[in-house]
Structure formats: structure tokens, C-alpha cells
Amino acid sequence: MIRLENLTKFYPSKLGNQYIFQDINFTVPEGHNIAILGSNGAGKSTLFRILAGSEYPNKGKVITDKEISWPVALATGIHPQMTGRENTRFIGRVNGVADLDAYEEKVKDFAELGVKYDLPVKSYSSGMRSRLAFGCCVAIDFDIYLIDEATSVGDQKFRKKAKDALLEKSKVASVIMVSHDMKEIREFCDSAILLHKGELGFYENLEEAIETYSKL
Template identity: 50%
Template sequence: MIELINVTKFYPTPLGRKYVIRNISAKIPGRRNIGILGRNGAGKSTLLRLLGGIDFPDHGEVKTDQFISWPLGLAAGLHPQMTGREGTRFIARIHGAKNIREIEDFAQDFSELSTDFDLPVRTYSSGMKGRLAFAISMAFDFDTYLLDEVTSVGDPRFKRKAKLALDQKRSSSNVIMVSHSASQLRDFCDCGLVLSDGQLSFFDNINDAISLYETL
């Protein structure tokens, strides 16, 4: 289970604080595949980053007993001055991995970076960064994978490869997914969260969540 306790997240602007999430308290069930829906700018990606522990609330707390991924395809954790190999090794150590060499080899192979794996990340295109971030994620066995429009990673061939890898992971893990595609959400998820005006509503059936989202 993931529990949000009075969670608030805002960003400073010239006109004052812009609240993305305000005083949310919710329990997100474990062992479910969950879709997150909301209009553009509602805070879906922010919520995903909070759940993955790569961003932090300004107030409140996020608690969980699960091993949760960072949002797949997100390259924010890759330091531009590190090589792909060094970045992979760094992330593996942060997550307490013992088989670091295996993770390096897997990430290099899956991302298809070849010798570029040993070049600085700052020399990568956005697609190369996304492929590497996704590959590192696939090297771990998370309880829950966070997906933020993850099918946008790579070219059509790599997208098919990524979907196959995700399907294999889903046999033993769950997903929490942000997507604007109703068909994709129905394919991946069985229940849903709708984020609107800084508040979060849970629906046990993904179709009910989609129905509310379509009225926003």
C-alpha cells in the first residue's frame, strides 16, 4: 500500500505559489494496476515523482512498504557529466543492488547504446537518454513500476520492445500509469485515480475513472 498523508506540493511563481497538490490524504492499494488521469497541468507527473521518491512534498508525507520504481523513461536521474555506465552504476548503488556488473551489461544491451554507453550523458540525444533510463528500470525487479506516457520512449521498434519488456514484468509486478489514452489505460489498469483541482479521487473500476475524466 502507498499512503499519502496531508501531502501538499507547490511551485513558486512571480505571482505567488502555484499549488499542484493540496492537503491530499489517500491510501492507494497495493497489488493493483492503477491509472492516473487528469487534465494537462493537473499534477499527474508531479504525483508520480512523489510516489517514486524523486521529488518530495512541501508538506505531508508519502509512506509505502513497496519497492517502487522511478517514473520509467525519466532521465532526470542521469547526471550529464557521468557516462551512461557511471550513471547506471550510481543508480544501482543507490538502490542497494549487489549485481552491479549485470545491471550495467543489461542496460547497455537493452538501451542499444553500444560504445556510446561510455560517453557522457550530456552528449546523448533525448531519445538516447530515455532509452537508457528505461533500460536501467528494467534491470530491477520492482513491486510497482511507475509509467509516465512511457510509450513515447524511443522509435516505433524500441516502443514495441519496451512494451514487451513491460508485459513480462507485469506477470509478477504492478503498474501505476499516467496516460491520456483510454485504450492504453484499459489495457494496463484495472482501477483509477483522477486528479483535479489539487484533489485525488479513487475508483475501483478504471472505466469509472475514465468516465469522470472525460467530463473534466
């Protein structure tokens, strides 16, 4: 269960507070893989960050009893002074991974870092950092995976590997996805939340949601 209670989010401006959401009450339906759709500026990324806990509402709260991933494609929490292995172990501890040794090796294999796994992350390319963060995320069994343009990580071979891994996760866990690629959304999602003028609407039928979104 994910429930938004009296959720309000605004950004200050010279013209006063610009509200993205105001006193929103909404429950995200369970048992669905959900796309977040909306026009530019509708608040998709803001909602995504609030669900991830990387941004806070000005008022209200998010209530959940689910284990939610950080946004899969983002190198969130990766410390540049630590090695890939040290980062992996730290992330594993924070997320309650029982067998850290097995987790380390699983991430190393998935991220394809080779000997660089034991070098400081500050020496990594941006693609290597993203592969490490992606590997750390998909190697943990979350209830819900937050996917934000995640299949753009790395080269073509790794993008396919990442996509296949996430599709497998979507069979046993739920996903909430933000993407501008309708083909990708159709592959991962079966339903959608449409954001429009500060309101959230759930569409159980994904194609109906996409058709409504295309007319906005």
C-alpha cells in the same frame, strides 16, 4: 502500501498560494495497476513527481514500504560526464543491485547502445539517454513502476520493446501510470485514481473511471 498523510502542495503566485492539494489523506490500494486521470491542471504530474520523490510537498508526507522506481521514461540521475556503463554501475549501486556485472550487461543489451555504452553520455542523443535510463530502470526489480509516457522512448522498434518489457513487469509488479493515451492506459491498467478539484478518488473499475473523467 503508499499512504498520503495531510499532503499539501501549493505554488506561490502574485494572487497568493495556488493549492494543488490541501491536507489530503489517501491510501493507494495495493494489488492494482493504476492510471492517474484528471483534467489539465488537476495535479497529475505533481502527484506523480511527489510519489517519485523528485518533488516535495509543502506539508505532510508520503509513507511507503515499497520499492518505487523513478519515472521510467526520464533520464533522471544520468550524469553526462560518465559513460553509459559507469552510469549503469552507479545506479545499480544506489539501488542495491547485488550482481553489478550482470546488471551492466543486461542494461547494455536492452538499451542497444553498442560500443557507445563506453562513451560519455554527453555524446549521446536525447533518444540514447532515454534508452539508457529506461534500461537501467527495467533491469531492476521494483515493487512499483512509475510510467509517464514511457512508450514514447526511441524509434518504433524500441518503443515496442519498451512496451513489451513494461507489460511483463506489470504482471509481477504494480504500475502507476500517467498518460494521455487511453488505449495505452487500458493496456497497462485495471483501475484508476481520478483527480478533481484537489480530491483523489479511487475507481476499481477502469472503464467507470474513464467514463467519469470524460465528463469532467
